[in-house]
Amino acid sequence: MGARRDRMARAAQFGIASGGRAGYHWAEPATSFPELPMAALARLLLILFAVLSVVYVSLSLYSRSIRRDKLEAEWDGLNESDTEAFQRAGLEEHDDSLFGRLRNRAGRNPEREEFVEAGLQEYDQSLRRKLILGVYVVPILLIGTILYITNYN
Amino acid sequence: MWFYIRWTLWLALLAVIAGFLHYTLPRNDVVRIVQTDIRRIDPGDNALFWANADTGDATGVANRDVHFISAKRPNDKEMEYRNEDTGWGWPPYFKFNTSSLHTKASDLQSTRDNPQWVAIKKYGWRSQMLSIFPNAISVKPVEGPDVRIIPWISISILFGLGCIWLAIWSRWRKFWDKRKDPVLD
Numbered sequence: 001m002g003a004r005r006d007r008m009a010r011a012a013q014f015g016i017a018s019g020g021r022a023g024y025h026w027a028e029p030a031t032s033f034p035e036l037p038m039a040a041l042a043r044l045l046l047i048l049f050a051v052l053s054v055v056y057v058s059l060s061l062y063s064r065s066i067r068r069d070k071l072e073a074e075w076d077g078l079n080e081s082d083t084e085a086f087q088r089a090g091l092e093e094h095d096d097s098l099f100g101r102l103r104n105r106a107g108r109n110p111e112r113e114e115f116v117e118a119g120l121q122e123y124d125q126s127l128r129r130k131l132i133l134g135v136y137v138v139p140i141l142l143i144g145t146i147l148y149i150t151n152y153n
Numbered sequence: 154m155w156f157y158i159r160w161t162l163w164l165a166l167l168a169v170i171a172g173f174l175h176y177t178l179p180r181n182d183v184v185r186i187v188q189t190d191i192r193r194i195d196p197g198d199n200a201l202f203w204a205n206a207d208t209g210d211a212t213g214v215a216n217r218d219v220h221f222i223s224a225k226r227p228n229d230k231e232m233e234y235r236n237e238d239t240g241w242g243w244p245p246y247f248k249f250n251t252s253s254l255h256t257k258a259s260d261l262q263s264t265r266d267n268p269q270w271v272a273i274k275k276y277g278w279r280s281q282m283l284s285i286f287p288n289a290i291s292v293k294p295v296e297g298p299d300v301r302i303i304p305w306i307s308i309s310i311l312f313g314l315g316c317i318w319l320a321i322w323s324r325w326r327k328f329w330d331k332r333k334d335p336v337l338d
Contacts, residue, residue: 040206040240040241143247146246150248151247151248151253
């Protein structure tokens with residue numbers, strides 16, 4: 001722990017400079033915070049929480065975008081050459097040109113949007129979505145297991 | 154020219170990663186324990202290679218006592234291990250049982266004439282030039298000097314890391330291809 005070491009080094013020098021005895025035990029300067037017991041554990045948990053949160057957020061966003069892609073592909077696959085779908089979608093005629101297809105896919109289709117949004121809402125409540133919380137759970141279980149195997153086996 | 158510079162940089166990066174893994178992952182030595190003792194150590198430039206786990210005792214002190222295990226390998230060469238808590242720090246062995254390990258290792262001491270071979274699981278490197286020692290994680294008795302120990306833990310960690318890397322890399326590749334292909338078309 002670099003910061004603490006620095007502070008202690010300074011404390012010792014201060015002690016010597018002010019005529020005090022440099023020793024193994026010295027009073028902590030009044031400005032410093034007392035070290036908590038298990039500070040190392042607190043530090044580990046803090047770092048772990050920060051790192052895992054980054055992983056959790058990235059994984060959530062990634063998984064949601066994959067889900068969106070799949071839902072869009074599902075809609076496009078179902079309705080690719082379905083004239084009715086185009087009409088339902090409010091397009092005046094079945095525009096089977098490349099431009100028409102792209103326009104149907106490019107998000108100007110409210111039914112498609114609705115379909116995708118509904119699918120995403122379903123996904124938000126699914127078990128699959130909650131499994132991403134394993135990002136937090138698995139490392140903690142792993143730490144417990146390693147701790148047990150290393151020390152009590 | 155650029156070819157060589159690029160490959161040198163890649164190889165350097167690869168060497169750093171490989172070195173890091175080689176230092177950190179557990180490995181097994183089959184040795185005969187000669188003695189266990191405690192020496193006062195003042196980590197200096199090599200402080201990086203000494204654990205300074207905050208497991209209850211002071212961490213800012215200039216020197217401290219470290220447990221050591223001295224051993225002989227089957228090829229009659231010497232090997233020394235330090236025996237330090239890694240605590241909650243890096244590498245994540247969560248080792249707090251230094252004193253117990255010292256007891257266990259002392260219990261398994263043996264003589265040249267009547268050897269008791271043991272497998273020591275350790276991480277780290279021994280370097281006489283830097284005065285650094287691998288950190289012993291566990292000690293267990295084995296049959297003989299040429300028993301074969303398969304490092305399942307290291308294998309599974311490397312496998313896991315490989316899977317994670319492949320998963321990220323293939324997705325990155327796909328993402329990148331999607332971005333650049335329309336430009337080329």
